[in-house]
Amino acid sequence: MRPAKPFAVTATAIALCLGAAASAQDMDEYIEMFDPLPALPPIPADGTMSAERIDLGRMLFFEPRISASGVISCATCHNPALGWTDRISRATGHDGQVGERNTPTVLNSGFLGSQFWDGREPDLEGQALGPIQAEIEMNMTLEQAIDRLNEFDVYREAFSAAFPDDSDPVNPPNVALAIAAFERTLNTPNSPFDRFLMGDEAAMTEQQQNGMRLFVDNGCVACHNGPNLSDSNFHHFELPGSTDAGRYLVTGDELDRSAFRTPTLRNVAVTYPYFNNGSVRELRDAVNLMGQQMLGHEFAEDELDDIVAFLESLTGEMPEVEVPALP
Amino acid sequence: MRPAKPFAVTATAIALCLGAAASAQDMDEYIEMFDPLPALPPIPADGTMSAERIDLGRMLFFEPRISASGVISCATCHNPALGWTDRISRATGHDGQVGERNTPTVLNSGFLGSQFWDGREPDLEGQALGPIQAEIEMNMTLEQAIDRLNEFDVYREAFSAAFPDDSDPVNPPNVALAIAAFERTLNTPNSPFDRFLMGDEAAMTEQQQNGMRLFVDNGCVACHNGPNLSDSNFHHFELPGSTDAGRYLVTGDELDRSAFRTPTLRNVAVTYPYFNNGSVRELRDAVNLMGQQMLGHEFAEDELDDIVAFLESLTGEMPEVEVPALP
Numbered sequence: 001m002r003p004a005k006p007f008a009v010t011a012t013a014i015a016l017c018l019g020a021a022a023s024a025q026d027m028d029e030y031i032e033m034f035d036p037l038p039a040l041p042p043i044p045a046d047g048t049m050s051a052e053r054i055d056l057g058r059m060l061f062f063e064p065r066i067s068a069s070g071v072i073s074c075a076t077c078h079n080p081a082l083g084w085t086d087r088i089s090r091a092t093g094h095d096g097q098v099g100e101r102n103t104p105t106v107l108n109s110g111f112l113g114s115q116f117w118d119g120r121e122p123d124l125e126g127q128a129l130g131p132i133q134a135e136i137e138m139n140m141t142l143e144q145a146i147d148r149l150n151e152f153d154v155y156r157e158a159f160s161a162a163f164p165d166d167s168d169p170v171n172p173p174n175v176a177l178a179i180a181a182f183e184r185t186l187n188t189p190n191s192p193f194d195r196f197l198m199g200d201e202a203a204m205t206e207q208q209q210n211g212m213r214l215f216v217d218n219g220c221v222a223c224h225n226g227p228n229l230s231d232s233n234f235h236h237f238e239l240p241g242s243t244d245a246g247r248y249l250v251t252g253d254e255l256d257r258s259a260f261r262t263p264t265l266r267n268v269a270v271t272y273p274y275f276n277n278g279s280v281r282e283l284r285d286a287v288n289l290m291g292q293q294m295l296g297h298e299f300a301e302d303e304l305d306d307i308v309a310f311l312e313s314l315t316g317e318m319p320e321v322e323v324p325a326l327p
Numbered sequence: 328m329r330p331a332k333p334f335a336v337t338a339t340a341i342a343l344c345l346g347a348a349a350s351a352q353d354m355d356e357y358i359e360m361f362d363p364l365p366a367l368p369p370i371p372a373d374g375t376m377s378a379e380r381i382d383l384g385r386m387l388f389f390e391p392r393i394s395a396s397g398v399i400s401c402a403t404c405h406n407p408a409l410g411w412t413d414r415i416s417r418a419t420g421h422d423g424q425v426g427e428r429n430t431p432t433v434l435n436s437g438f439l440g441s442q443f444w445d446g447r448e449p450d451l452e453g454q455a456l457g458p459i460q461a462e463i464e465m466n467m468t469l470e471q472a473i474d475r476l477n478e479f480d481v482y483r484e485a486f487s488a489a490f491p492d493d494s495d496p497v498n499p500p501n502v503a504l505a506i507a508a509f510e511r512t513l514n515t516p517n518s519p520f521d522r523f524l525m526g527d528e529a530a531m532t533e534q535q536q537n538g539m540r541l542f543v544d545n546g547c548v549a550c551h552n553g554p555n556l557s558d559s560n561f562h563h564f565e566l567p568g569s570t571d572a573g574r575y576l577v578t579g580d581e582l583d584r585s586a587f588r589t590p591t592l593r594n595v596a597v598t599y600p601y602f603n604n605g606s607v608r609e610l611r612d613a614v615n616l617m618g619q620q621m622l623g624h625e626f627a628e629d630e631l632d633d634i635v636a637f638l639e640s641l642t643g644e645m646p647e648v649e650v651p652a653l654p
Contacts, residue, residue: 062408069423070415071403081389081653088397096396096422270652318652325597325645326408 027209030216035227036194037266037316041110041184044123049181052162057182059158059324060175066145067138068094074131074179078106080321083270084186089278093137100244102278105271107319108264110184113232117276119261120250124180129172142172149175154327188267188316196313204313211310214303219295229265229314238293239275246276269312284308354536357543362554363521364593364643368437368511371450376508379489384509386485386651387502393472394465395421401458401506405433407648410597411513416605420464427571429605432598434646435591437511440559444603446588447577451507456499469499476502481654515594515643523640531640538637541630546622556592556641565620566602573603596639611635 043049060066064073072093077086084106086092091099101117109115115127131137132145149155150170162178163169193212195203204212215221223231234247236259247256260276273279274286287307291299299307370376387393391400399420404413411433413419418426428444436442442454458464459472476482477497489505490496520539522530531539542548550558561574563586574583587603600606601613614634618626626634 064406064409065414069419071413071419076398076403079391080650082391086398087392087653092396092398094423321650323407323648323650326414 030212031197033216033221033225034193034197034229036197037108037111037187037189037191037227039187039189041108041187043184044125048177049184050162052158053178053181054185055324056158056162057178057180058321059155059326060179061182062324063149063326065148066132066140068140068144072138074106077103077131077137080318083107083267083318085271087272089273091137093131094135094139097136099134099136101276102273104263105267106183106186107271108187108228108266110180110187111226111228112230112261112264114261117260117263118247118250119232119234124183125173125176128176128179128183132175142175145175146170146172152327186319186321188318191266191316192313193310194316205309207306207309208313209310211306211308211313214299214307215310218291218297218299220290220307223262223294224265230262232261234259234261235294237275239277239279239289241279242275242277244276265311266314267316269308269315283311287311357539358524360543360548360552361520361524361556363524364435364438364514364516364518364554366514366516368435368514370511371452375504376511377489379485380505380508381512382651383485383489384505384507385648386482386653387476387506388509389651390476390653392475393459393467395467395471399465401433404430404458404464407645407650410434410594410645412598414599416600418464420458421462421466424463426461426463428603429600431590432594433510433513434598435514435555435593437507437514438553438555439557439588439591441588444587444590445574445577446559446561451510452500452503455503455506455510459502469502472502473497473499479654513646513648515645518593518643519640520637521643532636534633534636535640536637538633538635539640541626541634542637545618545624545626545630547617547634550589550621551592557589559588561586561588562621564602566604566606566616568606569602569604571603592638593641593643596635596642610638614638 040049061074061078064071064076067073077091077093078084079086085103088103090101091103093099104117109127110124113119113122115121115124116130121127121130129142132140133142149159156170159166159169159174159178163174166174192203192208196209215224223233223235225231234256236257237246238258242258245257247259247261248254250256268274269283272283273281274283275289280286280289284304287304288299291297367376388401388405391398391403394400404418404420405411406413412430415430417428418430420426431444436454437451440446440449442448442451443457448454448457456469459467460469476486483497486493486496486501486505490501493501519530519535523536542551550560550562552558561583563584564573565585569585572584574586574588575581577583595601596610599610600608601610602616607613607616611631614631615626618624
């Protein structure tokens, strides 16, 4: 997929923007431009979300022994205490090595059309095995990880229960399927924004509603749309100080240089710091930079206040996840 | 406190051992040698266990940003998914550095008379600030840690609520008090063993009861006694391959060389691996080694089976702790 230029989006989105701008008084028209978050993202196939797979995926997500050090799990960087991310600039993994990019939250990630900042994997199954093997993250071969899991009766039984048709179920594709099944349960419905969209007029403050209008009228919605407020498309973005080639590293296409997949804005207030290298700590600064870079627009101070207030309304109900008892 | 030699314990304990051995048929005499785990350990002073302090302590326990890397919290090594320890041989911390010793579980640690393998701190308050500052663990100065906490309104408010009489409550002693308050809630009552002691004869299997008799008759109970099955005393122990001087590093007294505080046996089946350097993975091997080293006794195969079965009855109800939402 080619990176879209800002505003070079679908005709529908442009029509929506213009339509909304033309009748700014009518909140209903703004509301219609958004989608409340469903309870679950699209499910790839029948049987992929069995209770057994989700339970196994939860165990694997919290399992540090599938890292070389034995102390790093998915939950280390995707920490449930920190909005299922790490709230540091760039991911820190095996032996304290620091990666190039900011950790994206797992929350609502099943709604994204591709995974990782550069979209190099199409889905959560494709994503799940990456960090296990990355030398600067968990630093394991898949063979080593499978060997470790096979040491435990509890895991062998849990894989058999989750994949009853497999004769040898403890294998990498099933690790990915189980983790992805668990991750698809990590959604944050019922934010003030969602409740407002569904008819609760008191769910968003006047300032948040103003911010929502500004978000539409200034074109933020052109890329941040759909239930997860991401078009899952790639956009060129010159982050000051960043030399990350982004999507180019996947496609080799010069047009993709410094293009990144639009991140979700859901829970953006609790998933700081921002952008591909996490160099911006404050949400207000992030909005300001987006205005300058993507919209060619300098937001006024009160506009920034209102948009930030709107973005704060996107913080939903965190999933209630019990830390599993591992073997 | 000097290290006690095996069996060089109190006259009462010896009398109990001999008395029990003489009337092995009478389970009641065995039962009287043990104490069920109370719901809470001794509380140091009024007000130390307020709900506000416990809540703050829970936040701090899961807070990785009081580590230099930003990704290591108390819960990294004292992982709720892993019996509140890490289930690796030796603790692994900042930049993947590996320490000399095995991570003790936090569970029921408020019942211990001293903290750390060498007992260098008298209580949980004394323990709490150690790992934050240790270069191979979290690698922070306390000043840095306090600075990080002070960045957050939520923490400033939580410290004020927990320490309402302090004008400047975000300080290291209060960090220690809050973490210790939380840790004193991490107890595991109602194990099969406890239920058996309290009169539920079906709570322990016949084999577990046999193991309990062997545990008493062979003298294990001389050191592993009291509600946490530790006398909180120091005992010389020659672990094959270990060069750790143990308590000697604290006192400089040659008599303390290679002496370690008796570890709790509660939840021992889920807090492997064993001993000061975590070099023994299997509980059965640990029991065998204890027999040889501390009791001068070679347990028979069926005795090992029974004692391991008894030790498995010491796994209690894990505390239900919700991962906090951190700021």
